[in-house]
Structure formats: structure tokens, C-alpha cells
Amino acid sequence: QVRLQESSPGLVKPSQTLSLTCTVSGGSISSGGYYWSWIRQHPGKGLEWIGSIHYSGNTYYNSSLKSRVTISGDTSKNQFSLRLSSVTAADTAVYYCARAPGEIWFGQLLSYFDYWGQGTLVTVSS
Amino acid sequence: EIVLTQSPATLSLSPGERATLSCRASQSLSTYLAWYQQKPGQAPRLLIYDASKRATGVPARFSGSGSGTDFTLTISSLEPEDYAVYYCQQRGHWPPLFGPGTKVDIK
Numbered sequence: 001q002v003r004l005q006e007s008s009p010g011l012v013k014p015s016q017t018l019s020l021t022c023t024v025s026g027g028s029i030s031s032g033g034y035y036w037s038w039i040r041q042h043p044g045k046g047l048e049w050i051g052s053i054h055y056s057g058n059t060y061y062n063s064s065l066k067s068r069v070t071i072s073g074d075t076s077k078n079q080f081s082l083r084l085s086s087v088t089a090a091d092t093a094v095y096y097c098a099r100a101p102g103e104i105w106f107g108q109l110l111s112y113f114d115y116w117g118q119g120t121l122v123t124v125s126s
Numbered sequence: 127e128i129v130l131t132q133s134p135a136t137l138s139l140s141p142g143e144r145a146t147l148s149c150r151a152s153q154s155l156s157t158y159l160a161w162y163q164q165k166p167g168q169a170p171r172l173l174i175y176d177a178s179k180r181a182t183g184v185p186a187r188f189s190g191s192g193s194g195t196d197f198t199l200t201i202s203s204l205e206p207e208d209y210a211v212y213y214c215q216q217r218g219h220w221p222p223l224f225g226p227g228t229k230v231d232i233k
Contacts, residue, residue: 047170047213047224062221096169100222108220112160114181116169 002027004097004117012091012124018084022097022117029078030055035100035109036080038071040093041119048093052100052109053080060109087124094119128153130214130225138233145201147228149214154194158218161190161199164227165210173212174199204230 007021022036029036037052051061053071061069065084073080084091096119102111129152139145149159157177162170172181174190177197187202201208209232214225 046226047215049222049224098169102217105220109222110158110217110220111222112172112175112215112217113170113222114172114175116171119169 002099002115004099004115006095006097006117006120008120009122010120012087012122013126014088014124015086018082018087018091018095018122018124020082020095020097020120020122021079022081024078024080024099027099028075029073029080030075033101035060035102035111036071036073037098037100037111037113038082039096039098039113039116041096042090042093050082050084050095052102052111060104089124092122092124094121127221128155128216128219128223130216130223132212132214132225132228134228135226136229136231138231139204140233141204141206143204143233145199145204145208145230147199147201147212147230149192149197149199149225151195151197151216151218153219155197155216155218157193158216159190159192159197160215160217161188162213162215162224163208163210164213170213201230 003025035052038050068085070083097117098113099115100111131150161174164170178190211227
């Protein structure tokens, strides 16, 4: 059974960089065919895909956040990470990491999300 | 960009009743649609993918149907643990996108 667990930075100040790490157990992020993803949910709202990474290092980002997002992977630790720069109160959300058994179509990731971490609330406030 | 609309926003039903949830897309998705269940304080759980395929471990009372722009999630007989918010999600077009959700609560 694949399990994902987000780190929990909790509080981030406005204009700073939000950093989260997802640790994967029960499976390897080096497994082909999977894309390791970040999704967020604003309080009381719906779900927004942030971006994904393949173990090859290829990354795919939502254009709405692309200028501020970096996703990286560490296969030796079986972890992948999210960095979101220049945060504002609008970035306050629960952040989930998830596995995406997707495919690349014309250079873009198309996928569902079959395993999720429990989520971590990140609050942006001074 | 594609738009997903879910209806109704809230569905109030008693245990044992049948629940029918709708997801409509602004463009054809073929059958590239999934359904997720989310309970308070928990992550979403994948229930249905490719419109009608049940994910591993999902009870048979959950079924999905539809193609193109109109999709339905049916819960044949509501159990107490089924009261939750249900989201549809499309993978037919970039970016992966979730609908706004339908809350199923106890009548």
C-alpha cells in the first residue's frame, strides 16, 4: 500500500517561500508511469492541481501558479518537494501530495490521483 | 479552459435512499472523468475513474456512468459512512481540473 506524508511548516509569512516535502512509503517514486503531484484546497473550497514531477525530473505545472512554483524530487530519500514563492494570504490552504498514474499528451500531464497524503494546512500570515 | 459543473450543490437524503450526482463538462471528455469522496478533515479518495471503473476497494453500491459532457455518480443505497462531499475531476484536457463538489448530507 502506497502511503504519502506531507511535512508541516504550518505558518509562513507573506512574501516568503512556502516549502513542503512529501515522503513516500510502500512504493518508489522511481517507478515508471507515475507522476508525483501537489494539490491544494482553500478553506471550504474546491481542489486545485498545482503541479507534478516524474522521476526523470520532468515537471508539469498549472499555468496559474507556474511563475512561483518549483517541484523537485529526491529519489535517494523517496521524497518530492514543493516550493511556492512570494506567498500571500490567498495561498492559505490545505496542501496535499498525491500519486498520479497519468500520461503525457502533447507535453502536458493528463491524470487522475489515486493515492493521497493526509494533507497539511499552511497559513500565510504575518 | 474547460469548466466542470456539479449538481445539485447539496443533496439531502436518508440512509438507504439512492443518490444521483451529476457532473457536466463544457467540452467533451470522452470517458476521462473521475469521482472522489471527501470526508471532513480527510483527503479525497478516488472512487471511480474513466467514468465507470471502480477504484480498488470501492463498494459496489458506487457506480459511475456517462460520456462526452454528462456524467453521473450513483450511490445505490446510502450508508452512514457515505455522507461526504463528492468531486468530479477531468483528465481529458489540460490542466487536470476538479468540479466544485456536491455535498451529500443526512435528511
